[in-house]
Amino acid sequence: MSTWIARHVQALLGALGRLARMPLATVLTVVVIGVALAIPVALALVVQNARVATGDFRNAIDFTVHFKLGTPLARAEQLARKLRQRPGIDTVIVTPAAQALQEFRRNSGFGEALAALQDNPLPHHLLVRPLPEHSTPTEVESLRRYLTAWPEVDIVQLDSDWVRRFNAILDVLRRGLWGGMVVLGLGVLAVVGNTIRLEIQNRRAEIEVTKLVGGSNAFVRRPFLYTGVLYGLGGAGLAALLIWGGVEYLGQSVAALAAQYGSKFSLAGLTWRDTGTLVAIGAILGWFGALISTGRHLRRIEPRA
Amino acid sequence: MISFDNVSKRYPNRREALSNVSFSIGAGEMVFLTGRSGAGKSTVLKLIALLERPTRGTVMVNGTNTGTLPSRKIPAFRRQIGVVFQDHKLLMDRPVYDNVALPLIVADTPLREIDKRVRASLDQVGLRDKERALPSELSVGEQQRVGIARAVITKPRILIADEPTGNLDPELAMEIMRVFKRFQEVGVAVLVASHDTHLIDQFGQREIVLDDGTLLSAGIAVSGEPFRISATAPPMPELPNIEARR
Numbered sequence: 001m002s003t004w005i006a007r008h009v010q011a012l013l014g015a016l017g018r019l020a021r022m023p024l025a026t027v028l029t030v031v032v033i034g035v036a037l038a039i040p041v042a043l044a045l046v047v048q049n050a051r052v053a054t055g056d057f058r059n060a061i062d063f064t065v066h067f068k069l070g071t072p073l074a075r076a077e078q079l080a081r082k083l084r085q086r087p088g089i090d091t092v093i094v095t096p097a098a099q100a101l102q103e104f105r106r107n108s109g110f111g112e113a114l115a116a117l118q119d120n121p122l123p124h125h126l127l128v129r130p131l132p133e134h135s136t137p138t139e140v141e142s143l144r145r146y147l148t149a150w151p152e153v154d155i156v157q158l159d160s161d162w163v164r165r166f167n168a169i170l171d172v173l174r175r176g177l178w179g180g181m182v183v184l185g186l187g188v189l190a191v192v193g194n195t196i197r198l199e200i201q202n203r204r205a206e207i208e209v210t211k212l213v214g215g216s217n218a219f220v221r222r223p224f225l226y227t228g229v230l231y232g233l234g235g236a237g238l239a240a241l242l243i244w245g246g247v248e249y250l251g252q253s254v255a256a257l258a259a260q261y262g263s264k265f266s267l268a269g270l271t272w273r274d275t276g277t278l279v280a281i282g283a284i285l286g287w288f289g290a291l292i293s294t295g296r297h298l299r300r301i302e303p304r305a
Numbered sequence: 306m307i308s309f310d311n312v313s314k315r316y317p318n319r320r321e322a323l324s325n326v327s328f329s330i331g332a333g334e335m336v337f338l339t340g341r342s343g344a345g346k347s348t349v350l351k352l353i354a355l356l357e358r359p360t361r362g363t364v365m366v367n368g369t370n371t372g373t374l375p376s377r378k379i380p381a382f383r384r385q386i387g388v389v390f391q392d393h394k395l396l397m398d399r400p401v402y403d404n405v406a407l408p409l410i411v412a413d414t415p416l417r418e419i420d421k422r423v424r425a426s427l428d429q430v431g432l433r434d435k436e437r438a439l440p441s442e443l444s445v446g447e448q449q450r451v452g453i454a455r456a457v458i459t460k461p462r463i464l465i466a467d468e469p470t471g472n473l474d475p476e477l478a479m480e481i482m483r484v485f486k487r488f489q490e491v492g493v494a495v496l497v498a499s500h501d502t503h504l505i506d507q508f509g510q511r512e513i514v515l516d517d518g519t520l521l522s523a524g525i526a527v528s529g530e531p532f533r534i535s536a537t538a539p540p541m542p543e544l545p546n547i548e549a550r551r
Contacts, residue, residue, distance in 0.1 A: 003415045010410075209394050212354075213455065214384030215411035216377075303356055 015226035033235025088134030192289030212303035232286020306494040312362035335489035340515035346498040387456030389466035426454040446477035
C-alpha cells in the first residue's frame with residue numbers, strides 16, 4: 001500500500017515538475033481552461049443574481065385592483081370577502097383610500113404637496129395574490145377578466161408583467177446556460193486532451209522504453225492523468241479567481257444602482273461550496289480529458305527494438 | 306528457457322523475415338546469434354521479447370507461449386526478460402540511478418528494495434560511482450553497461466542483447482561480453498545477437514547462424530555435444546540471484 005501511495009506521489013510530483021519546466025505553455029493552457037470554465041459560471045451567477053434582484057416569481061404575480069372613486073369601503077370589503085371564496089386565491093388585502101394616501105405621503109417624498117389637497121384623489125384598492133399552483137398564464141388572465149368585470153372596478157393592474165417577461169428571458173438564459181456548459185466542458189476536454197496528446201508525442205521515446213522494460217499502460221498513463229487533473233485544478237482555480245475579481249469589481253456599482261431604486265440588493269458571488277464544486281468539476285474534466293487522450297494515443301505506442 | 310518451433314515471421318507488405326526456424330536454448334547457456342544484416346537476428350530477439358508475435362510456429366519463453374499470451378499480460382512477461390540494445394535505449398534526461406531502477410519502478414517494487422538492487426546492479430557493471438550522472442556524461446561503453454545493469458536488475462532468467470558491442474572498440478566490447486559471461490555463470494540464459502565473428506570466436510560459445518531468415522546452424526553446445534534442433538529445454542533452475550555473487 002505504501003509503495004502504491006509512493007508511486008502516486010511520485011507521479012504527481014513528476015507531473016508538477018514537468019508543468020513547472022514549461023511555464024509559458026502551462027500558463028496558456030490553464031488560462032484557456034480557466035476562461036472556458038469561468039464563462040458559464042459567470043453566466044449562471046448573472047441569472048441567479050437577476051432572479052434575486054427581481055424577487056421571487058410567486059411574489060411577482062400580484063394584482064392591484066383599483067376601485068372607482070366614490071366606491072364605499074364597505075362595498076370594497078364585501079367584494080374582497082367574495083374574492084377570498086374564489087378557488088385559487090391565496091391572499092386578498094384591502095387598502096382603504098386613506099391608508100393608501102398615508103403610505104403615498106410617507107414614501108413618495110411629496111408629503112407637503114399632498115397636504116395641500118382637499119380631497120383624497122386615491123381610491124380604495126385590493127392586493128390580490130393567486131396561489132402559486134393557480135398562477136399559470138391562462139388562470140392569471142381569467143382572474144384579470146373576472147376582476148375587470150366588476151362595475152365598481154376602475155383598473156386592474158398586473159404590475160408583474162415585466163417581471164414575468166424577464167423571468168421568461170432568464171429561463172431561456174438558464175436553458176442556454178446548460179447548453180453552454182456542455183459545449184465549454186467539451187472545450188476543456190479538447191484542450192486537455194490535445195495538450196496531453198502533444199506531451200505523449202514529446203515523451204514517445206520514454207514511453208517506449210518504459211513499455212519495453214515491462215511498464216503497463218496503466219503505469220504509463222498515471223503521470224498524464226495527474227497532469228490532466230493539475231490542468232483542471234489550475235483552470236478551475238483561475239476561473240474562481242476571475243469570478244471573485246469580477247464580483248468585487250462590480251459589487252459596489254451594482255449595490256449603488258440598486259440603492260437608487262430603494263433596494264438593498266447586492267451582487268452575490270460564489271459560495272465556498274460553489275467554489276469547491278467548480279474546482280471538483282475542473283479536476284474531473286482534466287482527468288477525463290487526459291484519460292480519453294491517453295486511451296487513444298498510448299495504445300499506439302509500442303516499443304521498437 | 307527459449308524454444309522456437311518452426312517459427313516464421315512475415316512483416317506486413319514484406320518478405321518473410323524468418324522461415325521455419327527451430328532451436329532451443331537452455332538455462333545457464335550463453336549463445337551467440339549470428340548472421341549478416343537482414344538475416345533475421347533482430348526478428349528472433351523481437352519474438353523473444355514479445356515486441357512481435359510469430360506468423361506461424363510456436364515461440365516458448367520461460368514456459369510462456371508468446372503467440373497466445375493476452376496483451377494485458379505482456380508487461381508482466383517483459384519484466385521476466387532482460388533486454389540490452391545496441392543503442393542502449395536510456396532515458397537521457399534521467400540519471401543513471403533512475404534508468405537502472407525503471408524496471409523495478411514499473412513493477413511497483415518497494416523503494417528500499419529498489420535502492421538495494423540498483424546499487425547491486427551498478428556494482429555488477431562497475432558503475433556504482435556514476436549513479437547520479439546523466440547518460441550523456443558517460444562514455445559509450447559506460448552507457449552500454451548502464452543498459453546491462455537495467456536489463457539484469459529484475460534478476461531475469463533470460464538476458465538477450467542485440468549487437469551490444471556494435472559501437473564499441475574491441476577492448477570495451479570484450480569487457481561488455483565478460484559482463485554477460487558473468488551472468489551466464491550464475492544460471493542466466495544469455496542470447497547475444499552479433500556479427501562480430503572475432504569476438505564470438507574468442508568466447509567459444511554456441512552459435513545459432515541465420516541466413517536470409519532461415520536457420521543454417523543451431524550450433525554445438527559448449528559441452529561438445531551437437532545441439533538438438535527443437536530439443537526440449539532442460540528443467541529450469543532456481544531464479545539466479547545476481548547479488549549472491551557479490
